Amino acid sequence: MHTELNVDLEYTNLYDANAALVWIPPIEDFPPEMRQNVTDQSRFLILYDIAGLPIGHVPRGLAGAFRNIIELEGKITVLATGEPCPSFAPWPAPEATGGGHSM
Known part of the structure; x- marks a missing residue:
């Protein structure tokens, strides 16, 4: 099954x-x-537990373009076509600037 995921700023x-x-x-x-x-x-999470929640950030290299599209078109969706997997380099480490670590 393919799942459409919404992207928002x-x-x-x-x-x-x-x-x-x-x-x-x-x-x-x-x-x-x-x-x-x-x-x-x-x-011990099931789909019911995570539905309607954010699952990740758009990589920084794409986020600026995504922002422009959202502001012009109003919506972006992405299509999940496989099992989730972790991101790897070149994305910043969680503790690095832009790496998603909460301050």
């Missing part, structure tokens, strides 16, 4: 005016038989 980010978040759709957008699917075994 992170208006409360004081450090990056272009920051954008990727959001899981609301639970109603998923078929009932998927709502109990395990999304994170180590944390």
Whole structure:
């Protein structure tokens, strides 16, 4: 199953005016038989727990372009086509500037 994820600007980010978040759709957008699917075994989370929440940031290198598109067109969606996986270099480490570490 492919899932459309919404992208929206992170208006409360004081450090990056272009920051954008990727959001899981609301639970109603998923078929009932998927709502109990395990999304994170180590944390005992199911789809119902994370629906409607942000799941990550748009990489900094794309965020400025995404901001322009959102301001002009009003909406961006991305398509999740596979299993989630961690980001790797060249993205900044979590504790580095732009790496997503909360101050």
